[in-house]
Amino acid sequence: MADIRIVVDHLKLEYTGLVDLNGFFRMIDAWLYERGMEKRTDKEFEQQAPKGKFMEWQTSTWKKVTDYNRIVFKIRALIYDINKIETVRDKKKVQLSHCRMILYFDGYLEHDYEHRWDERPFLVFLRTIYDKFIYKAYTERFEHRIVHDLHQLYDHIETFLNTYKHYRPVSSVSHFSY
Amino acid sequence: MKASDVYVQSATPTVYIRYKGVWDMEDLYLTMVDYLRGRKFKFHEKIYKHKHPSPFGVERQYIWQAERKEEEYIEFVIDIYFHTYDAHDVEVVMKDGTSKTFTKGRIWMEFKGHVTYDHEKRWERSAFYAQLRNFYNKYIIKKRMDQIWWDRLWYREIYPLHDLVRRQLKMESEGYEHRYWTGVHR
Numbered sequence: 001m002a003d004i005r006i007v008v009d010h011l012k013l014e015y016t017g018l019v020d021l022n023g024f025f026r027m028i029d030a031w032l033y034e035r036g037m038e039k040r041t042d043k044e045f046e047q048q049a050p051k052g053k054f055m056e057w058q059t060s061t062w063k064k065v066t067d068y069n070r071i072v073f074k075i076r077a078l079i080y081d082i083n084k085i086e087t088v089r090d091k092k093k094v095q096l097s098h099c100r101m102i103l104y105f106d107g108y109l110e111h112d113y114e115h116r117w118d119e120r121p122f123l124v125f126l127r128t129i130y131d132k133f134i135y136k137a138y139t140e141r142f143e144h145r146i147v148h149d150l151h152q153l154y155d156h157i158e159t160f161l162n163t164y165k166h167y168r169p170v171s172s173v174s175h176f177s178y
Numbered sequence: 179m180k181a182s183d184v185y186v187q188s189a190t191p192t193v194y195i196r197y198k199g200v201w202d203m204e205d206l207y208l209t210m211v212d213y214l215r216g217r218k219f220k221f222h223e224k225i226y227k228h229k230h231p232s233p234f235g236v237e238r239q240y241i242w243q244a245e246r247k248e249e250e251y252i253e254f255v256i257d258i259y260f261h262t263y264d265a266h267d268v269e270v271v272m273k274d275g276t277s278k279t280f281t282k283g284r285i286w287m288e289f290k291g292h293v294t295y296d297h298e299k300r301w302e303r304s305a306f307y308a309q310l311r312n313f314y315n316k317y318i319i320k321k322r323m324d325q326i327w328w329d330r331l332w333y334r335e336i337y338p339l340h341d342l343v344r345r346q347l348k349m350e351s352e353g354y355e356h357r358y359w360t361g362v363h364r
Contacts, residue, residue, distance in 0.1 A: 047198035
């Protein structure tokens, strides 16, 4: 089995308000496409509920950064109480959705995705030595890249949702952040 | 999974759709079949089960397989699993005043596929031939396996079909940016 390490674990974003949902999904897709990331949609669930539509959407994206390392992002969106609302933007009628949204971001670094070093225990041992000591600087560099990229996507989504990007009330920020 | 398994066939991941609401079953069915036929796939409905109706509605199960010989040596196969629960007919009045029968209920769908190498099994007649095939797959066409055929099946055949279903069901996440991943000419 390939060696998978969690680098970003459940980075969370919550939002309640108006959003162009189709535009939102397309924006995430475009961001991934621009960075040359391949993707698959793991979950595409949509259900009518009494208070409005409920959606669960999960996508896994990956990029082979070398022939040995692969970075994997997992983005999961839970969207509750989706109700269509007519709004006016630039003097034009636009239909947007009012909803409550919870997003989770996970980032993984996968070593040996072609399973070349996992057929015998000795090979697995060699692989571990290689990752942890010989190739350590490169491994860390890939980990930094995952953290950077996911935070950039987080920022991008915040900008799209028009949340307070730079200023937040102290009550909404965890105590160790300032 | 062994490293050698990779070189017999390359499987794609599975994509799922779960939907609860109202849809036009006939239109969905015909659109999907039409898409596969239009893409020159041989389409087979392997299983069609119509289960005894419960008080909530009818349960139906479809298992489809479509295959296309891409080249002499490789073949694309798409597997679709389609299950409807609690389905019952509802009359819907369209914008122009005409009424149409739609289906109300729940849908579960799975899409997956694989690229089969040496689908005619020409290189399995002896151990020597099998070793030759293994060498060919592993060292000569490996890049094409990883970067061309798999991508073609995934981004050019399965993903558009998945998106087609989303559009038919009018889901929020319809559309995708990876449509030109394998080039603009289809």
